[in-house]
Each structure stands twice: as structure tokens, then as C-alpha cells.
Amino acid sequence: MDVDSAIGVFDSGVGGLTVLRALHERLPHEDTIYLGDTARVPYGTRSPATVTRYALGNARFLVERGIKLLVVACNTVSAESLPALREAFDVPVLGVVEPGARAAAARAHGRPVGVIGTPGTIAAGAYQRSLKAIAPELIVTARACPLFVPLAEEGWTDGEVPRLVAEKYLAPFRDERIGTLVLGCTHYPLLAEVIQTALPDTALVDSARATAATVEDELRGRGLLRSSGAAAHEVYVTDLPASFHRVAERFLGRPLAHLEQVDVTV
Amino acid sequence: MDVDSAIGVFDSGVGGLTVLRALHERLPHEDTIYLGDTARVPYGTRSPATVTRYALGNARFLVERGIKLLVVACNTVSAESLPALREAFDVPVLGVVEPGARAAAARAHGRPVGVIGTPGTIAAGAYQRSLKAIAPELIVTARACPLFVPLAEEGWTDGEVPRLVAEKYLAPFRDERIGTLVLGCTHYPLLAEVIQTALPDTALVDSARATAATVEDELRGRGLLRSSGAAAHEVYVTDLPASFHRVAERFLGRPLAHLEQVDVTV
Numbered sequence: 001m002d003v004d005s006a007i008g009v010f011d012s013g014v015g016g017l018t019v020l021r022a023l024h025e026r027l028p029h030e031d032t033i034y035l036g037d038t039a040r041v042p043y044g045t046r047s048p049a050t051v052t053r054y055a056l057g058n059a060r061f062l063v064e065r066g067i068k069l070l071v072v073a074c075n076t077v078s079a080e081s082l083p084a085l086r087e088a089f090d091v092p093v094l095g096v097v098e099p100g101a102r103a104a105a106a107r108a109h110g111r112p113v114g115v116i117g118t119p120g121t122i123a124a125g126a127y128q129r130s131l132k133a134i135a136p137e138l139i140v141t142a143r144a145c146p147l148f149v150p151l152a153e154e155g156w157t158d159g160e161v162p163r164l165v166a167e168k169y170l171a172p173f174r175d176e177r178i179g180t181l182v183l184g185c186t187h188y189p190l191l192a193e194v195i196q197t198a199l200p201d202t203a204l205v206d207s208a209r210a211t212a213a214t215v216e217d218e219l220r221g222r223g224l225l226r227s228s229g230a231a232a233h234e235v236y237v238t239d240l241p242a243s244f245h246r247v248a249e250r251f252l253g254r255p256l257a258h259l260e261q262v263d264v265t266v
Numbered sequence: 267m268d269v270d271s272a273i274g275v276f277d278s279g280v281g282g283l284t285v286l287r288a289l290h291e292r293l294p295h296e297d298t299i300y301l302g303d304t305a306r307v308p309y310g311t312r313s314p315a316t317v318t319r320y321a322l323g324n325a326r327f328l329v330e331r332g333i334k335l336l337v338v339a340c341n342t343v344s345a346e347s348l349p350a351l352r353e354a355f356d357v358p359v360l361g362v363v364e365p366g367a368r369a370a371a372a373r374a375h376g377r378p379v380g381v382i383g384t385p386g387t388i389a390a391g392a393y394q395r396s397l398k399a400i401a402p403e404l405i406v407t408a409r410a411c412p413l414f415v416p417l418a419e420e421g422w423t424d425g426e427v428p429r430l431v432a433e434k435y436l437a438p439f440r441d442e443r444i445g446t447l448v449l450g451c452t453h454y455p456l457l458a459e460v461i462q463t464a465l466p467d468t469a470l471v472d473s474a475r476a477t478a479a480t481v482e483d484e485l486r487g488r489g490l491l492r493s494s495g496a497a498a499h500e501v502y503v504t505d506l507p508a509s510f511h512r513v514a515e516r517f518l519g520r521p522l523a524h525l526e527q528v529d530v531t532v
Contacts, residue, residue, distance in 0.1 A: 242389055
């Protein structure tokens with residue numbers, strides 16, 4: 001591991017590209033290698049044992065490429081598999097759950113905190129546990145919003161359908177007068193506007209940005225932060241469906257440079 | 267293969283349970299073995315090579331259990347992988363595409379035919395090709411409806427959201443004055459009411475029922491139809507997420523009897 005090694009990022013699919021985007025914005029001099037396990041997406045509906053098995057395979061692919069830090073952009077893996085990853089590999093491993101929870105707790109000001117995510121993330125309860133560990137007095141409520149992922153991938157991010165879906169999922173949070181809402185799924189930043197419309201008095205916490213800030217702190221603390229020079233970015237996927245480019249560039253916010261299909265199941 | 271062997275059915279997940287349900291209704295004396303590849307669902311967003319690899323593994327699991335006929339309940343596999351399955355195994359293999367296309371052509375009466383399905387099924391074009399092969403003069407238009415699957419799994423099958431989503435996807439078919447619409451995805455029968463509301467003058471063709479009728483013909487033709495006695499039903503899945511029971515029983519229309527998790531990737 002040295003300062004010129006890349007940051008490795010993996011996710012179950014395209015969603016983690018919102019985390020990669022936050023890293024590029026915050027750390028423009030860092031090389032990145034991204035792996036999207038598009039052949040096995042989604043993880044949110046799978047059992048914890050299966051999620052951990054997939055996570056170990058993904059991490060091995062990145063670790064073998066000599067990364068200096070591993071970012072688990074997938075909320076499901078961050079909720080269920082970080083101990084297994086930390087045991088299996090020597091590189092520092094950061095998930096998206098704890099940075100998101102810490103940012104939410106810091107902005108709660110005594111009001112209840114809401115968490116939204118996939119059914120897997122919410123059932124695993126990692127955000128709820130993490131928030132309670134940081135601020136035991138916090139009132140935390142969590143809800144799964146399964147339709148948000150397909151809405152984001154379909155590009156239906158404004159208009160009547162996403163507004164109604166957001167209203168249906170989020171109205172209970174309004175009644176609970178939450179002050180802060182954690183977007184506990186990498187896809188959800190694309191729906192931030194309709195979410196904010198449904199909850200006009202709530203501060204939204206984007207786990208992707210909170211994670212990028214934590215990565216910066218971690219690299220600086222280890223003397224591994226690269227502060228100048230051009231950066232190279234590689235994106236790998238385990239399957240390449242026809243729609244990948246269109247969806248991926250919407251999530252990443254810019255064109256894909258190096259893109260390659262790989263097999264990580266061996 | 268003898269008359270007392272079971273019918274094997276596989277799908278990428280729970281959706282094929284609508285096909286299993288149609289088989290149970292039409293052929294109440296037949297044993298069935300169902301495999302849902304819930305660890306690798308969905309197939310609709312994957313490349314054809316990946317879909318075929320998964321299909322061969324699923325079929326092998328069922329063939330090793332001595333089935334007399336294999337029903338591919340998955341539209342994506344039916345569209346892309348039947349030749350590979352027929353080459354690899356000796357049992358008769360039926361998909362859902364051709365029965366659905368034949369039923370639609372028979373009811374078209376000269377009006378245009380619409381097809382809806384997942385992006386994978388529509389892009390593969392198997393329904394469109396099958397309809398053209400059966401009735402070359404037919405005008406066929408096809409559209410992907412990616413949100414219908416999560417709506418069906420979420421149980422949002424009536425109310426404003428599914429009505430608006432159906433309206434958004436299906437309005438162009440109304441302008442094209444289609445006479446028949448093929449529900450080219452196993453999940454879509456659960457949304458038949460909102461689909462019918464959006465297209466009140468269109469006859470809906472349910473591929474699941476059309477396939478059950480074709481299975482009956484095929485078994486009778488081979489002298490393999492079982493016409494009396496109680497039937498046993500086994501359901502296998504490759505992963506068992508927390509929501510499986512609830513969703514599966516809504517799709518199957520009755521409680522699950524024998525349910526077991528298996529690994530078919532070896």
C-alpha cells in the first residue's frame with residue numbers, strides 16, 4: 001500500500017457509482033478502481049450468507065489489484081459483511097453505513113431520525129444500530145422503499161409517479177416529525193428532489209458524500225492521501241447488459257473511461 | 267420418463283409460480299418440481315450468455331430428479347436459451363413464449379398485437395419473431411415495462427401508483443388500437459386489472475395459461491398425461507430472502523408445501 005495506489009470501490013451494481021462520483025468530487029487526485037457485480041445484482045433481496053460470499057469475491061478482485069483502501073459502496077454489504085471483509089483482507093475497509101449514520105446524528109438536533117433503504121438493508125438494521133450506538137437517546141424509524149431503485153434506474157426521477165411513490169413511502173415520517181432522513185441506498189440520491197418535496201422540513205443525509213469525507217480523513221490519517229496529479233479511473237462489471245452505459249453515466253455524472261467485463265466467481 | 271414422473275418448472279425467481287399455478291389448475295393430477303433461482307434473480311437485465319449458463323444449471327437440477335417434461339417459466343430464458351437446453355437434455359422442453367404468441371395470434375382478428383415484458387425479453391425480440399412466424403401479416407409492437415415487476419412483488423397491484431405507471435407505459439398501445447396484448451412476463455398477471463383498465467378494448471393474453479394448455483397437449487401426445495390420483499409438489503429456491511414466503515404465496519395463490527433451499531451453481 002502506498003500513496004499512489006488506487007482506492008478500490010465495489011457495489012452490487014451501478015448504484016455505487018454515486019459513491020464513486022462523490023469520491024471523484026472530493027478527492028480529484030486519487031486513482032479509483034470500481035467493481036460493479038452486475039451479474040448478481042441486486043443484493044438487497046438475498047440472505048446474509050450469500051451477500052458475504054459475493055462480497056469476499058468482489059473484494060479479492062480489488063485487493064489483488066493493489067488498492068490502498070477498500071470502500072464498500074453497497075449498503076447491503078456494509079450492513080452485513082464488513083467484519084468478514086476486515087478479517088479476510090489487510091487493507092482498511094470502509095462501508096457507507098457508519099459515515100451516513102454519523103452525519104445524520106450530527107444534524108439531528110434532538111429530533112427523530114428516519115432511515116430509508118432496500119428491504120435487505122432495513123431488515124438488517126445496521127443504520128438503526130449504528131445511530132443508536134452514536135446517540136443512544138435518538139428516536140430512529142426505518143422504512144424500506146423497494147420501488148425507488150427501479151424508478152432511479154428507469155430514469156423516472158421527477159413527475160407524478162415518483163412523487164406519488166415518495167408520498168406513499170414517506171408520509172409516515174412526516175407524521176413522526178423527523179428532522180433528518182438518511183438516504184440508505186446508493187440509488188436514492190437520484191430521487192433526492194422528490195424525497196425532499198415529500199419531506200420539506202427534513203434534512204437529507206447522502207451516505208455517498210458522508211463516505212467520501214470519511215475516506216479523506218482515513219487516508220490523511222494514514223499518510224496515504226494523494227494531493228496532486230492527474231487521476232486514472234477503471235470500471236469493471238461482472239455482466240454488461242445493454243442498458244448499462246446509459247444508466248451508469250447517469251449515476252456517475254460523466255462518461256465512463258475504462259470499462260471492462262470480468263468474472264469474479266472463480 | 268414415465269407417466270408418474272413430475273413436471274419440472276424453473277424460473278429466475280418467484281414469477282414462475284404464476285405458471286406453476288396455471289399448471290396446477292389445468293393438470294391437478296400431475297406432480298410438479300419447481301426451482302426458483304432466487305440467488306441470481308433477475309435474469310431480464312443480464313446478457314444472453316449469462317442467462318443460458320444459469321438456465322443449463324437450473325435444468326440439470328430438475329433433469330437429475332427424473333422429470334418427464336421441462337417447462338421454462340422464465341420469459342428471458344424462453345426467449346434466449348431454449349435451443350441450448352434442447353441440445354443439452356433429452357426431456358421435452360417447453361417455453362412460455364411460443365404458447366403465448368400462438369394464443370395472441372389466434373385472438374388478433376387482424377388488429378395489431380402488443381407485447382409487454384422486461385427489457386431483456388423485449389430486446390431479445392422472441393415474442394415479436396414468434397408472432398411474425400405464426401402470422402406474417404400481423405402488426406406487432408413491443409414495449410418494456412420495468413416497474414411492473416417491483417410493483418407486483420411489492421403487492422401494489424391496485425390504486426393510483428400502478429394505474430399511473432400502467433397508463434404511462436400502455437397509452438401508446440391505445441393510440442395504436444391493438445386488439446390483443448401479450449403479458450410477456452410471469453409477474454404481469456398480478457397486474458392484469460390495472461393493465462385492462464388502461465387498455466379497456468384489448469384482450470389480454472396470459473402466457474402462463476397458454477403454456478399450461480400446451481403442456482397438456484404435449485403430455486397427451488406422448489402418452490404421459492396423468493389423469494387421476496393425488497399430486498405432490500416440491501418447491502426449491504437457490505436463496506431464501508425474508509420476504510419469500512409472503513411474495514411466493516401471493517404468486518402461487520396457495521400455501522407452499524415442500525420448500526427447500528439448494529445450490530445449483532456447482
